[in-house]
Amino acid sequence: MSLLELDGVKVHFPVKKGILFDRTVGHVHAVDGVSLKVEAGQTYGLVGESGCGKTTLGRAVLRLVDITEGEVVLDGTDLAKLPAEEMRRFRRRLQMVFQDPLGSLNPRQNIESILTEGMLAHGVGATQEERREKIKAILAKVGLPANALSRYPHEFSGGQRQRIGIARALVLEPDVIICDEPVSALDVSIQAQVINLLEELQEELGLTYVVIAHDLAVVRHISDMIGVMYLGALVEEAPSDALYAEPRHPYTKALMSAVPVPDPEVEDRRERILLTGDLPSPANPPAGCRFHTRCPWVQETRCATERPELTDVGDGHRVACHFAAEIAAGTLRRTTGEVVPAAREELVDAPERAEDTGEVTVPEQPEPKDEVAKADTKKTEPESGEAEGGPAEDGEAESGEAEQDGPEQDGPEQDGPEQDGPEQDGPEQDGPEQDEIKQEADEKDEVKKEAVEMDEVKKEAVEKAS
Numbered sequence: 169m170s171l172l173e174l175d176g177v178k179v180h181f182p183v184k185k186g187i188l189f190d191r192t193v194g195h196v197h198a199v200d201g202v203s204l205k206v207e208a209g210q211t212y213g214l215v216g217e218s219g220c221g222k223t224t225l226g227r228a229v230l231r232l233v234d235i236t237e238g239e240v241v242l243d244g245t246d247l248a249k250l251p252a253e254e255m256r257r258f259r260r261r262l263q264m265v266f267q268d269p270l271g272s273l274n275p276r277q278n279i280e281s282i283l284t285e286g287m288l289a290h291g292v293g294a295t296q297e298e299r300r301e302k303i304k305a306i307l308a309k310v311g312l313p314a315n316a317l318s319r320y321p322h323e324f325s326g327g328q329r330q331r332i333g334i335a336r337a338l339v340l341e342p343d344v345i346i347c348d349e350p351v352s353a354l355d356v357s358i359q360a361q362v363i364n365l366l367e368e369l370q371e372e373l374g375l376t377y378v379v380i381a382h383d384l385a386v387v388r389h390i391s392d393m394i395g396v397m398y399l400g401a402l403v404e405e406a407p408s409d410a411l412y413a414e415p416r417h418p419y420t421k422a423l424m425s426a427v428p429v430p431d432p433e434v435e436d437r438r439e440r441i442l443l444t445g446d447l448p449s450p451a452n453p454p455a456g457c458r459f460h461t462r463c464p465w466v467q468e469t470r471c472a473t474e475r476p477e478l479t480d481v482g483d484g485h486r487v488a489c490h491f492a493a494e495i496a497a498g499t500l501r502r503t504t505g506e507v508v509p510a511a512r513e514e515l516v517d518a519p520e521r522a523e524d525t526g527e528v529t530v531p532e533q534p535e536p537k538d539e540v541a542k543a544d545t546k547k548t549e550p551e552s553g554e555a556e557g558g559p560a561e562d563g564e565a566e567s568g569e570a571e572q573d574g575p576e577q578d579g580p581e582q583d584g585p586e587q588d589g590p591e592q593d594g595p596e597q598d599g600p601e602q603d604e605i606k607q608e609a610d611e612k613d614e615v616k617k618e619a620v621e622m623d624e625v626k627k628e629a630v631e632k633a634s
């Protein structure tokens with residue numbers, strides 16, 4: 169028998185309406201018939217998109233929410249039917265590590281007080297001294313100094329606070345720890361440390377974990393068995409490696425297709441299955457297969473009318489899909505959804521990036537135009553073509569546009585960052601056309617000067633006459 173067994177667990181939250189009479193007008197089917205087994209000393213990873221019921225299922229195991237239907241059997245005892253008082257005693261054996269380490273620690277209590285609270289409630293440790301020694305030993309195990317005892321949660325970093333959360337669970341010597349998104353609130357650099365710590369503690373203390381996460385990489389790393397949830401139910405369950413090697417349910421396939429692969433060759437071939445539509449409301453879940461409204465392989469028969477059972481397809485791999493075998497064999501065509509190369513976004517971005525790297529010589533164009541405008545002269549040939557930013561300006565371009573548009577312009581000399589430098593505005597770039605423009609401008613200046621001088625001469629003459 170497994171250490172923890174869930175059988176047909178349902179958690180339906182009533183939807184109430186009205187102020188005086190509080191009528192129940194419906195139910196949110198947050199968890200809708202989950203059966204799974206967690207073996208002692210192993211880790212069960214629970215994944216699925218936000219709102220699929222992962223947290224509610226974890227809380228149901230601890231009886232932090234009422235279980236509508238089903239059994240939660242810990243070591244042979246059905247917790248779902250235990251009277252509240254007895255359940256309190258069992259709760260020591262089931263602990264939870266929460267996603268938000270700061271929010272789950274009382275800011276007004278120091279660490280010793282936080283860790284002692286649970287020990288007192290469950291009668292762990294005969295004296296304060298004994299409890300303090302135990303806490304110190306656990307703090308050392310989770311990598312915190314003994315002087316942490318007198319400090320407060322805000323004095324610690326996010327990763328350290330999560331270690332305190334883990335210590336709080338450990339001091340009660342639980343059999344099973346439910347870790348609800350244990351690293352998703354932490355910096356990426358800290359996440360691996362906390363995951364490694366959980367693994368070390370499991371090895372040392374023989375702990376059993378249920379790890380709830382939306383991050384497939386986190387779950388894969390730490391889990392022996394993985395369950396994929398969709399809209400309150402498991403759609404697939406398999407040993408970690410098998411699930412990642414060959415996902416069988418269309419939803420799992422779509423989830424996995426979104427995960428980048430470190431091997432560049434595989435990554436180049438990777439295709440992304442894009443699901444259409446949002447997660448349906450758990451207050452009004454679709455009939456038949458819950459996933460059929462978004463399934464790329466949805467069929468006219470069965471999918472919309474018949475709810476598929478989680479069925480063993482061999483080696484402990486269970487799938488809830490009427491057509492899993494046909495999909496795996498490749499005999500069933502996709503009917504909806506879109507499959508795109510994972511690199512498509514990059515392809516779409518390519519022209520922009522080409523400009524950024526200077527392959528398209530856009531940035532160089534406005535500057536000569538401005539000069540032309542300032543010089544107030546008629547626009548010359550380069551304005552209409554790429555020649556403006558290219559070697560056509562280097563004085564040899566008078567032989568014609570054909571040369572200006574030639575392959576030389578696309579050569580590596582033009583693509584380098586040198587083109588963006590101030591050298592381009594220097595006199596070396598001025599071709600004969602530019603010289604003509606300058607000459608004309610100079611001539612105009614001369615004319616203006618002469619006109620001003622003439623005005624002054626005239627003024628003097630008028631003054632003398634008067």
Ligand SMILES: Nc1ncnc2c1ncn2[C@@H]1O[C@H](COP(=O)(O)OP(=O)(O)OP(=O)(O)O)[C@@H](O)[C@H]1O
Pocket residue numbers: 181196197198216217218219220221222223224225382450
């Ligand atoms: N106390 C409650 N009353 C009514 N509905 C609830 C309650 N708690 C959760 N729900 C609903 O149950 C569904 C499942 O919620 P749950 O938090 O378990 O999902 P989740 O997969 O853990 O998502 P997340 O990763 O965002 O926490 C959601 O639609 C949620 O709105």
